[in-house]
Amino acid sequence: MIKSYLITDPLFYTSKTQVFLQKLLHVKHKHQPHYICLRDKQNVEYTALAKAVVEAGIQDTHTKLYLHTDFMLAYELGCDGVHLPSSALNMIEKAKALGLEVIVSTHTLEEINEAEKKGADAITFSPIFETPNKGKPLGLEKLKEINDKIGVKCFALGGIINEEHVKACESVGVYGFASIRFFID
Template identity: 35%
Template sequence: MIESYCITPPFLSTRNLEDFKTTLFKSFSTHRPSRACLRAPCAPPDLLACFVELCKTFAITSYLNLPLLSSSIDQALQYGFFGVHAKGHALAELPSIPPTLSSFYSAHSAQEVQQALDLGAHFCTLSPIFPTPHKSPPLGLDYLDQLTPLQKNRLFALGGIVRIEQVKLIASKGLRGFASVRYFL
């Protein structure tokens, strides 16, 4: 089976700590993702520590995605995250990620995937693959056929993935994995 990458919705970080922990515990227990990313407009210290601890409990590789990549890097290093997830606007900042942190980049085209990998990103998400509320039109499954085997080995499809049938379609394209928000919640 391909790898799975759970990305939290931004609103989750606005809940109280107990609700945050309960929601993630249920998600991680049910779906057992290989990786998880805390995506938040801001994240208080207790939330960051809780996320890292839950990921360790379930042997999940933890990533952090804050509005600014520099903040993600600082907080990831301080709280023990495995890596950071850079937003699309942070492409030029990828070389600033320390080698001690793993990195994801949010790409929206095959060209951006290659640029991010060339700049040192370890992995990319490519989105949207399927229709997603409030996002641009989907790239579609056939779009993935233009990617090289090397790119596919470092790529997680994202966008509109809410059912196991879609995960199987992604797997048939030879990608490393899939990422989703709604699939895991």
């Protein structure tokens, strides 16, 4: 069964802690994702938000919790791991040294090979389908080609908004799918 990876976005969840938690708990209950990434690049209160998410018990035996970019905070809060952008490949080994799992955003085979060499546990490969402001989609054929060449777990990402997209990704053999909008009511 394909794994599901929910990535939060303040556009849909807000940056207000209580509202964010209510929405996230609802979405977690409804969709039961295997992974959640707390992603809010503009929030000056990100640390407080991350602490509140950890204290709310979002992370459990069914759902792994990842923070975006800040591997030290992920370590301090006892999160399962960190999701790094492709511009932060140099942080993989530091995060791994702390015992964190690492997922890296990638867009090319070269980035994937580098992430894998440095010890990443998984990658997201994107964009697969049409996604606002993300350029031309790479498509399922490219996803399969890449997935067949790599040894690291691959999450398809980008424009996955319905069950049809999920099944299409599953059919090419990827480990999982990651999405923001799939998990929004």
